[in-house]
Amino acid sequence: MVEAMLAHAAHDRPGEACGLLAVDSQGTVRFVYCLSNADASPRAFTIAPDEYFGANRHAERHGWEIAGMFHSHPDGLPVPSSTDLAAAPAADWLYIVIAKDQLRLYELADRRFRLVGSLGTDFEKAANRPPLTRVIG
Numbered sequence: 098m099v100e101a102m103l104a105h106a107a108h109d110r111p112g113e114a115c116g117l118l119a120v121d122s123q124g125t126v127r128f129v130y131c132l133s134n135a136d137a138s139p140r141a142f143t144i145a146p147d148e149y150f151g152a153n154r155h156a157e158r159h160g161w162e163i164a165g166m167f168h169s170h171p172d173g174l175p176v177p178s179s180t181d182l183a184a185a186p187a188a189d190w191l192y193i194v195i196a197k198d199q200l201r202l203y204e205l206a207d208r209r210f211r212l213v214g215s216l217g218t219d220f221e222k223a224a225n226r227p228p229l230t231r232v233i234g
């Protein structure tokens with residue numbers, strides 16, 4: 098799943114890449130949806146609404162719930178921006194930000210981001226992989 102997010106982030110450069118995470122009833126992330134950024138911008142993202150809907154339907158069919166999202170900061174830091182906070186879902190979600198050399202996992206609760214983990218990444222290596230197919234059920 099991490100590889101899928103990295104490949105998606107590398108593929109959508111110089112734009113921001115985005116997607117959703119499906120979580121099972123135990124709270125385990127079961128599926129990553131690599132989706133289109135309707136803004137097609139290096140500074141902002143909006144998950145394409147029809148794909149958002151498709152990911153929800155796919156997750157529901159599997160007994161999962163959409164409870165997290167990821168996006169990239171192609172030339173920034175792996176830190177949510179004030180814009181990210183303003184646009185963040187009200188629910189308590191997992192929130193992943195991918196920057197050039199790091200992926201960081203945050204918990205979103207009470208309108209605050211709490212860092213829970215980070216991972217070193219190699220963007221250039223991910224960029225050389227063939228893009229993964231966008232999967233929507």
Ligand SMILES: [Zn+2]
Binds near residue numbers: 168169181
């Ligand atoms: Zn952001």
